[in-house]
Amino acid sequence: AQKVTQAQTEISVVEKEDVTLDCVYETRDTTYYLFWYKQPPSGELVFLIRRNSFDEQNEISGRYSWNFQKSTSSFNFTITASQVVDSAVYFCALSEPGRAGNMLTFGGGTRLMVKP
Amino acid sequence: DAGVTQSPTHLIKTRGQQVTLRCSPKSGHDTVSWYQQALGQGPQFIFQYYEEEERQRGNFPDRFSGHQFPNYSSELNVNALLLGDSALYLCASSLGQINEKLFFGSGTQLSVL
Numbered sequence: 127a128q129k130v131t132q133a134q135t136e137i138s139v140v141e142k143e144d145v146t147l148d149c150v151y152e153t154r155d156t157t158y159y160l161f162w163y164k165q166p167p168s169g170e171l172v173f174l175i176r177r178n179s180f181d182e183q184n185e186i187s188g189r190y191s192w193n194f195q196k197s198t199s200s201f202n203f204t205i206t207a208s209q210v211v212d213s214a215v216y217f218c219a220l221s222e223p224g225r226a227g228n229m230l231t232f233g234g235g236t237r238l239m240v241k242p
Numbered sequence: 243d244a245g246v247t248q249s250p251t252h253l254i255k256t257r258g259q260q261v262t263l264r265c266s267p268k269s270g271h272d273t274v275s276w277y278q279q280a281l282g283q284g285p286q287f288i289f290q291y292y293e294e295e296e297r298q299r300g301n302f303p304d305r306f307s308g309h310q311f312p313n314y315s316s317e318l319n320v321n322a323l324l325l326g327d328s329a330l331y332l333c334a335s336s337l338g339q340i341n342e343k344l345f346f347g348s349g350t351q352l353s354v355l
Contacts, residue, residue: 130284163346169330170246171285171346217284229275229298230344232284 128153130220130233138239139208147203147236149218155179160194160201161219161230171217177201208240244269246335246347254353255323263318263350267335274316275344276308279330291316292339320352328354 129152139145151160162174175185177194185192189206205212215237219230247266255261267274273292277285287300291310305321314335320327330351334344 132284169332169348169351171332171334171344173343173345176343219284229287229290229300230277230285232286234282234284 128220128222128231130218130231132216132218132233132236134236135234136237136239138241141210141240141242142207143240144204144206145208145238145240147205147216147218147238149201149203149233151199151201151218151220153220153222155222157222159221161221162192162201162203163217163219163232165215165217165235167214174203205238208238210240210242213238213240246333246345248331248333248347248350250350251348252351252353254355256355257323257325259323259354260319260321261323261352263320263331263333263352265316265318265333265335265347267314267316267333268345271335271337271345272314273336273339274310274314275334275336276316276318277332277334278302279332279349281329285332288318290339297339323354325354328352 131150158179160177163171165171182194191204193202215235217235218233221230246268249264275290276288278288279285288302289299290297294310307319310316330349332349333347336344
């Protein structure tokens with residue numbers, strides 16, 4: 127069975143600090159996809175990144191970066207120079223290709239509060 | 243380009259009643275998935291519809307049912323509501339079934355009293 131764990135339920139930082147959100151996953155498949163979504167107060171989940179299990183290259187997009195380490199089953203997300211607008215709940219998710227449908231298994235989320 | 247739209251935004255029902263939630267997918271998308279998000283938790287997959295058929299189902303009882311129409315819009319029906327059904331119900335659409343990037347709506351907040 128798949129499982130995603132986000133051990134940090136809530137993080138509070140001051141603007142311009144760097145912050146890393148942790149994600150650990152469990153799966154028996156060798157092929158899978160990992161995702162990060164942002165959920166602002168408005169409720170909709172906003173897609174941030176998708177990474178397949180064969181691509182361990184770290185990715186950077188502006189102030190966002192992702193560190194995928196298959197050896198530790200982790201897919202961590204770092205925000206550099208955080209801003210108040212980054213305040214939201216962030217979810218890590220896992221899906222397994224080859225199954226009908228694209229069911230995502232989500233972690234419990236990390237609430238990030240960035241204070242001015 | 244309209245994104246995923248859901249209606250209503252909020253709904254209050256009493257135990258034992260039935261409810262129907264609606265979702266219009268993003269333009270060009272043909273697959274709709276439904277998720278339940280309880281307060282303070284991550285979303286949980288309910289089911290997915292593609293070509294007007296339920297393709298995959300999560301661990302939810304038969305009280306939860308759905309439908310997809312020829313225009314790809316979808317409905318989620320919940321019968322015999324329980325207090326525990328109170329949650330944010332999110333609809334997500336995608337082009338294709340397999341591991342595509344999902345676009346989510348803002349959800350319907352259901353309160354069961």
